[in-house]
Amino acid sequence: MPESHPFIRRLRESQTRASSSICLGLDPRPAQHGTSGSTIAAVVDDYKMLLDAVVDDVAAVKPQAAFFEAHGLAGLQALSDVMHHARSLGLPVVLDAKRGDIGSTAKAYADAYLQAGDFEADALTVNPFLGFDTLEPFVDQVASSTKGIFVLVATSNPGRADIQDAQPFQPTGSQTVSEALAAWVQRTNERLGFPAGTYGPIGAVVGATTGTTLKTMRAAMPNAPLLVPGYGAQGASAADASQAFDQDGGGALINASRSLLYPEGAFNLEASRRATTAMKQAFTAAP
Amino acid sequence: MPESHPFIRRLRESQTRASSSICLGLDPRPAQHGTSGSTIAAVVDDYKMLLDAVVDDVAAVKPQAAFFEAHGLAGLQALSDVMHHARSLGLPVVLDAKRGDIGSTAKAYADAYLQAGDFEADALTVNPFLGFDTLEPFVDQVASSTKGIFVLVATSNPGRADIQDAQPFQPTGSQTVSEALAAWVQRTNERLGFPAGTYGPIGAVVGATTGTTLKTMRAAMPNAPLLVPGYGAQGASAADASQAFDQDGGGALINASRSLLYPEGAFNLEASRRATTAMKQAFTAAP
Numbered sequence: 122m123p124e125s126h127p128f129i130r131r132l133r134e135s136q137t138r139a140s141s142s143i144c145l146g147l148d149p150r151p152a153q154h155g156t157s158g159s160t161i162a163a164v165v166d167d168y169k170m171l172l173d174a175v176v177d178d179v180a181a182v183k184p185q186a187a188f189f190e191a192h193g194l195a196g197l198q199a200l201s202d203v204m205h206h207a208r209s210l211g212l213p214v215v216l217d218a219k220r221g222d223i224g225s226t227a228k229a230y231a232d233a234y235l236q237a238g239d240f241e242a243d244a245l246t247v248n249p250f251l252g253f254d255t256l257e258p259f260v261d262q263v264a265s266s267t268k269g270i271f272v273l274v275a276t277s278n279p280g281r282a283d284i285q286d287a288q289p290f291q292p293t294g295s296q297t298v299s300e301a302l303a304a305w306v307q308r309t310n311e312r313l314g315f316p317a318g319t320y321g322p323i324g325a326v327v328g329a330t331t332g333t334t335l336k337t338m339r340a341a342m343p344n345a346p347l348l349v350p351g352y353g354a355q356g357a358s359a360a361d362a363s364q365a366f367d368q369d370g371g372g373a374l375i376n377a378s379r380s381l382l383y384p385e386g387a388f389n390l391e392a393s394r395r396a397t398t399a400m401k402q403a404f405t406a407a408p
Numbered sequence: 409m410p411e412s413h414p415f416i417r418r419l420r421e422s423q424t425r426a427s428s429s430i431c432l433g434l435d436p437r438p439a440q441h442g443t444s445g446s447t448i449a450a451v452v453d454d455y456k457m458l459l460d461a462v463v464d465d466v467a468a469v470k471p472q473a474a475f476f477e478a479h480g481l482a483g484l485q486a487l488s489d490v491m492h493h494a495r496s497l498g499l500p501v502v503l504d505a506k507r508g509d510i511g512s513t514a515k516a517y518a519d520a521y522l523q524a525g526d527f528e529a530d531a532l533t534v535n536p537f538l539g540f541d542t543l544e545p546f547v548d549q550v551a552s553s554t555k556g557i558f559v560l561v562a563t564s565n566p567g568r569a570d571i572q573d574a575q576p577f578q579p580t581g582s583q584t585v586s587e588a589l590a591a592w593v594q595r596t597n598e599r600l601g602f603p604a605g606t607y608g609p610i611g612a613v614v615g616a617t618t619g620t621t622l623k624t625m626r627a628a629m630p631n632a633p634l635l636v637p638g639y640g641a642q643g644a645s646a647a648d649a650s651q652a653f654d655q656d657g658g659g660a661l662i663n664a665s666r667s668l669l670y671p672e673g674a675f676n677l678e679a680s681r682r683a684t685t686a687m688k689q690a691f692t693a694a695p
Contacts, residue, residue, distance in 0.1 A: 148512075148513075185509075185513055185516075187507070187509055187513045187514070187516035187517045187520065188513070188516045190516070190517065190520040190521075190527070191516040191517070191519040191520040192520075193488070193520070193525045193526030193527060194481070194484060194485060194488060194526045196520075197481060197484050198481060201480070201481060219507075219508060219509055219535075220474070220506075221506060221535065221537075222472075222474055222506055223563065223564075223565040224565070225435075226435075226472055226474045226475070227474075229472075229474035229475045229477070229478040230474045230477065230478070232478040233474065233477040233478040233479075233480070233483075234477075238480045239480030239481045240477070240480060248506075248508065248535050248537050249537070249570075249571065250508075250535050250536070250537035250560060250571055250572070251560070251563050251565060251567065251568060251571075252563075252565060252566070252567025252568050252569065252570040252571060252572070253567050253570050254565060254566055254567030254570075255565060255567055273537060273538070276510065276538050276539075277510075278510040278511070278538060278539060278541060278542060279539070279541060280538065280539025280540050280541030280542060281538060281539050282539065283536075283539040283540050283541075283588070284536065284537055284538075284539060284571065284574075284585050285537070285539070287571075287574035287575055287584075287585050287588075288574055288575050297574075298571050298574050298585075301570070301574075
C-alpha cells in the first residue's frame with residue numbers, strides 16, 4: 122500500500138511527538154509586548170522563547186505574513202528569523218500568506234516559500250480565486266518535494282458566502298465554489314498518486330465556525346490534510362473543530378493565534394504556556 | 409460638481425504628463441540581465457535606468473511582488489528600492505501583490521502597502537475571494553487618503569471562469585462572481601461620495617483578453633479606474649485594450665511587462681525604450 126506524502130509524514134511525526142494537533146498562529150502585535158509597545162524584532166524574541174516553551178505541545182507553527190509585512194523590511198527579517206527558529210526546533214512551518222497568481226507568477230511565489238531560502242516554509246496557504254490552472258505551479262512544486270500547500274476552500278469569516286457559495290457552471294450547476302474546490306483538492310491528491318487511506322500534499326483551509334461544513338468537507342477530501350482556523354478567539358469549540366479529524370484522530374491541524382499568544386491581553390509567557398496546555402487538554406477531552 | 413478622488417487626480421496628472429496610459433510592469437528575471445545572469449539588486453539597477461529613460465512615456469509602474477519575494481530578503485530590499493525610485497520620479501506605483509485576508513489581517517496588509525513605510529505604494533491589487541467584508545479594511549484605508557486599490561474582478565488567464573464565472577446566490581442568481589464584484593466596486597465608489605462623472609479610489613483589474621468582457625465591465629463600473637493586463641505578451645491588441653477607456657480617453661491603465669522589459673529576450677535599455685515608444689504610438693493610433 123502506498124505511503125502518504127513526505128509532508129504528511131513530517132506532520133504526523135510532529136503530531137505524535139507533541140500529542141496534539143495544535144497549530145500555533147503567530148500574529149505579532151507589538152503593542153501587546155512591553156508596557157509601551159515593542160519593536161517587531163523584540164516581539165520575535167518573545168515568540169522564540171514561546172516556541173522553546175511549547176515545542177512539546179504544538180504540532181506546527183503558522184506565521185501570518187501580513188502582520189510581519191506591516192513592519193516593512195524589519196518585519197520580513199523578523200519573519201525569516203522566527204521561521205528559521207521554528208524549523209530548527211523541528212516544528213513544521215505553515216506560512217499563511219494566501220498567495221495566488223497566474224502561471225509564472227505563481228511559480229515565483231512557490232519558489233519564494235517552498236524551497237531553500239530566507240522564507241523556506243514546510244507549507245503555504247494558497248488563494249484559488251484566479252482558477253484551478255493557477256494552482257498547478259504550486260502542485261508541481263510539492264509533488265516531488267517534502268512540502269505541502271493548503272488551498273483556501275471554505276474560510277471562517279461571515280462574508281465567505283459572497284464568492285465561496287457561488288455556483289460554478291462546470292462541472293455541474295448544483296455545487297458551490299467551495300465544493301468544486303474540495304473536489305479539485307481530492308482529485309489532485311489522487312492524480313499525484315495518493316489513493317484512499319493515504320494523504321497527499323494538497324491540503325485545504327476549512328474554517329471551524331461554519332456549522333456542518335467541516336464534517337462535509339472532511340468527507341469530501343479524505344486524502345487531504347485540513348488546516349482549521351476559527352477555534353478560540355473566533356468562537357468554535359473543540360468539539361466543532363474535532364470534526365476535521367479522520368477516524369484515527371489525524372489529518373488536521375487546528376489553529377489558534379490570539380487565544381494562545383495573548384490570553385491575558387499583554388504577552389505573558391506563562392499565560393501562553395497555560396493556554397496551550399489547556400487547548401491540548403480540551404482536544405484530548407473532546408468527543 | 410464633486411471632484412474625483414486624490415488618487416485619480418494623481419493618475420490623471422501622470423497620464424497627461426506622459427501622454428499615455430501605459431503601466432510598466434516590473435517582473436524581474438535575473439537570467440535575462442547580463443550574459444551569466446545577475447543579482448536582484450543589479451536587476452533593479454537596470455530597472456532604475458529604464459524608469460529614468462521612459463519616465464516621460466509611462467503613466468505608472470507596477471512591480472509584481474512575487475518576482476521580488478522569490479529572492480528573499482535581498483529581493484524585498486530591491487522591491488523597496490525600485491518603489492522609492494519610481495515615486496521619487498513622480499511615477500505612481502501600483503504594487504501587484506493580490507493580497508486578501510479577513511479583518512485585522514487585511515488591515516495589516518493595507519498598513520504594509522498603503523501608508524508610509526518601506527513598501528509604500530500608491531495603489532495595491534487586492535484579491536476578493538474571502539468576501540466583500542474582507543475588502544472593507546482596504547476601503548477604509550483609501551477613503552480618506554491619496555491611495556487606491558484595484559480589486560481582481562475578471563482576470564486574463566484561461567482558468568478564470570472556474571470561480572469568476574460562478575453564480576452567487578445573492579443578490580440574484582443571474583449574475584456571475586465577476587459581475588457581482590463589478591457591482592460592489594461601483595456601489596462602493598458611490599458610497600464613498602463619487603457619483604457619476606467622477607472617479608473613486610476603488611479600481612478593478614479586468615483582463616484585456618476576455619472578448620467583450622472589458623467593454624461590459626467599463627460600462628458596469630463607470631466610476632472605477634481599470635487596471636488592464638493582457639496587452640503584449642498575453643496577446644490582446646491596442647484596440648482590445650482601448651475598450652477600457654472612458655469617452656475622454658481616461659480611466660484606465662494598460663499594463664505591459666515582458667513585452668517592454670525584455671522585447672529582445674535579454675534586457676537592453678534601448679530596445680525597451682523603443683518598445684515603450686511603439687506601445688505609446690499603438691494606443692494613439694488605436695480606434
